[in-house]
Amino acid sequence: MKVKDFLKSGHPPTLFAAFLYFDTSFMIWVLMGVLGVFISDDFGLTAAQKGFLAAVPILGGALVRIPLGLLVDHIGPKKTGLLGQVIVLIPLLGVWLFGSDLNAVFAFGLLLGIAGGSFAVALPLASRWYPAQYQGMALGIAGAGNSGTVLAALFAPSLAEIMGWRNVFGIALVPVLLTLAAFYFLAKESPAQPKPKKFSDYFSVFKEADTFWFCFFYGITFGGFVGLASFLGIFFHDQYGLSKVMAGNITALCVCAGSFFRPVGGYLADRFGGVKMLSLLFGAVALFVSGVATLPSFILAVTFIFLAMAGLGMGNGAVFQLVPLRFKNEIGVMTGVVGAAGGLGGFFLPTILGFFKQTAGSYGFGFLAFAFFSFAALVTLQIVQKGWSFSQRQPEFQPDFSTAASLHPNLILQPEAAANRE
Numbered sequence: 001m002k003v004k005d006f007l008k009s010g011h012p013p014t015l016f017a018a019f020l021y022f023d024t025s026f027m028i029w030v031l032m033g034v035l036g037v038f039i040s041d042d043f044g045l046t047a048a049q050k051g052f053l054a055a056v057p058i059l060g061g062a063l064v065r066i067p068l069g070l071l072v073d074h075i076g077p078k079k080t081g082l083l084g085q086v087i088v089l090i091p092l093l094g095v096w097l098f099g100s101d102l103n104a105v106f107a108f109g110l111l112l113g114i115a116g117g118s119f120a121v122a123l124p125l126a127s128r129w130y131p132a133q134y135q136g137m138a139l140g141i142a143g144a145g146n147s148g149t150v151l152a153a154l155f156a157p158s159l160a161e162i163m164g165w166r167n168v169f170g171i172a173l174v175p176v177l178l179t180l181a182a183f184y185f186l187a188k189e190s191p192a193q194p195k196p197k198k199f200s201d202y203f204s205v206f207k208e209a210d211t212f213w214f215c216f217f218y219g220i221t222f223g224g225f226v227g228l229a230s231f232l233g234i235f236f237h238d239q240y241g242l243s244k245v246m247a248g249n250i251t252a253l254c255v256c257a258g259s260f261f262r263p264v265g266g267y268l269a270d271r272f273g274g275v276k277m278l279s280l281l282f283g284a285v286a287l288f289v290s291g292v293a294t295l296p297s298f299i300l301a302v303t304f305i306f307l308a309m310a311g312l313g314m315g316n317g318a319v320f321q322l323v324p325l326r327f328k329n330e331i332g333v334m335t336g337v338v339g340a341a342g343g344l345g346g347f348f349l350p351t352i353l354g355f356f357k358q359t360a361g362s363y364g365f366g367f368l369a370f371a372f373f374s375f376a377a378l379v380t381l382q383i384v385q386k387g388w389s390f391s392q393r394q395p396e397f398q399p400d401f402s403t404a405a406s407l408h409p410n411l412i413l414q415p416e417a418a419a420n421r422e
Helices: 003-009 012-029 036-043 047-075 077-098 102-111 119-127 132-163 165-171 173-186 199-207 209-240 244-260 262-272 274-293 298-326 331-360 364-387 415-420
Strands: none
Touching (some): 012 047, 012 077, 036 209, 047 077, 077 102, 077 165, 132 165, 132 209, 199 209, 199 331, 244 262, 274 364, 331 364
């Protein structure tokens, strides 16, 4: 593929705007978890409260993902993105001005979840501008915005050390406002607007048992990635006594693995098959997280977490290589449903880690529970995939470019597979 041809095929300013919006939003989404050590010191939070603090914005992101997807269908991704960015200003201002009250912090943290819903806006905005042969490249560029989690982990603790954690939320208003302005001037709606989906469409896919399994799989991969991205700073500080800034730096290193290995997972899934790759990755994640559960030396723990995050990132790409193959006619709806499930997984992981730390006195039990669920996902995948069958022929359907997944143009699920599936 020639870059020149790619640039001519779509709308580069919109693609850049989508990336910038996604990047800034993910930075804001995990900000409360990244600053959790500072916030918990001020309020004297228990271990369980620390986990819940990191998890609340992720829960908010899961709750708004489907509503934002519906808005994208009805008013367009640009208007939806502008609305979402304006709403994000409210919790940032709220924590900055009223962050002395713990209940207010939790309430505004939930509203920060609107930033996590950017997944449902930025990717369709970019996707609709590009033909099928360039979907992977366009969505890869826009989806690279999840690197915002790295920026938050890298810079927010240092700023908090100098200026105080509440002021970091005030400072965060600046990149949000700059992104909002750039998004307004650069983003443009595609002339290819798909037919709006009905709210009932989101319920219809739950008639299929595989919907629940894909939600479970993505709850492990994406939920594990974003949950750890929000909580690792707290873990490194509490378990290994790292300074708040150093804990943020090490978290950024680990998050890099999950963020940048996602497209690798999608590529390898295309090359060797999504089921094979996802099976390997679930097994690897279970193994590495089990290593973390032993609470080994710091160097070994960082190594295990880095490798686990890389596996989770590749798993995200592998899951969304399979989703359009199994649900080729419902891919737009499934993207929203599975994406929301991923957010819920990210809510439960920090909550579980904090709960076991408080009740059992060790983070190890929480990591062991996550390793168990990863292994359970491996076993489940081996069972449910037996009814799936894929064909290496050109599909006889028009891809839905509202999807946030990268479609593989030469793979579809054979119709007889659905009939034979349990």
